[in-house]
Amino acid sequence: MQDCARGRATGSVRQSGEPSNPMTAIHRWPRASRWAAYALALAATLAVLLVRAQLTSLMAHRPLIILFVLPITLSAVLGGVGPGLVATLVAAVGADLLIFEPIGFGISAPIDTVQLGLLVAVGVLISVLTEGLHRARRRAEDARALAAYGLLLRVLSERLERAQRQVQEGQALQSAILTSVGDAVIATDQQGRVTSLNARAEQLTGWCDAEAVGRPLPDVLRILHGQTRAPVLDPARQVLATSERVGLPADAVLIARDYRKLPIQGSGAPVRLGDGSPVGVVLVFRDDPAANPR
Structure with a gap:
């Protein structure tokens, strides 16, 4: 009988009590909705301009341009740097046209020029800083998603290895049983x-x-x-x-x-x-x- 040399193949969900990051409450606008953020920036700034124009008799010659910080901040928080800069530009042009003397383009008082420059500087700073917070939040979310994906891959890999070991053990057991028969x-x-x-x-x-x-x-x-x-x-x-x-x-x-x-x-x-x-x-x-x- 032929002598056989046998070769056989052997084969996390956030807890309710966990403190939340305040920046996670800022809504990330989808790309298709960014026009809504720009529209909000324009509307909010124009609304403040209209309110300030109605208060001219009460404000006398006080520009009170600090009011424009609110629409600039809101626009930057909800839309990012672009809407924040749009709100800053509209506020600066509107203040020059409707608030500072003389009415129309041109500013007579040097102090008003300084105030307008400060408004633009503050608006740009708020927009840039808020955009930085947006990017930091997105990086943190991406890092968490990557960590969760890595954990999932590790769990799946461990289960696959365990299943392979079980199959190999089953094959070895089956081979041992058949050999002993x-x-x-x-x-x-x-x-x-x-x-x-x-x-x-x-x-x-x-x-x-x-x-x-x-x-x-x-x-x-x-x-x-x-x-x-x-x-x-x-x-x-x-x-x-x-x-x-x-x-x-x-x-x-x-x-x-x-x-x-x-x-x-x-x-x-x-x-x-x-x-x-x-x-x-x-x-x-x-x-x-x-x-x-x-």
């Missing part, structure tokens, strides 16, 4: 191709597991009727066709790879998953020394 065992897939042989099946058929895997069962398990020498129908095909256990003929003779003739007894049965669906066939057989092959 005294009878010969051959397993096939749904197409009747050999998927594994145990050691006893290798001894009787003369085929190594590594060489037999993937071959049609009749290539490895060649069986004839002892009296007629007619080939026995492929037992794996019979099991797959009927989904029932099939026994070998009483006079079955195995023709080994080295042309030994061995009377055998055995049967084949379907292999099913937990839901009952078939996934292959298992054949168990043994040699029958009491019979004398002709």
Whole structure:
């Protein structure tokens, strides 16, 4: 009998009591909605201009340009640097036209020029600083998302490794069980191709597991009727066709790879998953020394 050298493949959610960052309350405007932020900047600044114009009799010659800090800040917080600068520009032009003397372009008092310059400087500073806060918040959110993604990948990787170890352990256990079984065992897939042989099946058929895997069962398990020498129908095909256990003929003779003739007894049965669906066939057989092959 051929000596086989066998090679087998072995295969976080934020808590309710956690303190929140005040900047997370600032809404991040979607790109398609940034026009709304610019419209808000324009409307809020014009509203302050109109209110200030209505208070001219009460304010006398006091510009009170500090009022424009509110729409500038609101625009920068909700829209970023662009809307903040728009609000600053509208406030500066509006103050020059409607508030500072003389009415219209041009400022007569040097102190008013200083105040207008301070308004522009404060508006630019607020817009730039607020944009920096927006970017810092976005970086923090991206970092948290990246950390969560990394944690997810690590968990999935650990589960995959654990599943692979379980599969390998299951394969090793299955191989050990099949090796310890005294009878010969051959397993096939749904197409009747050999998927594994145990050691006893290798001894009787003369085929190594590594060489037999993937071959049609009749290539490895060649069986004839002892009296007629007619080939026995492929037992794996019979099991797959009927989904029932099939026994070998009483006079079955195995023709080994080295042309030994061995009377055998055995049967084949379907292999099913937990839901009952078939996934292959298992054949168990043994040699029958009491019979004398002709």
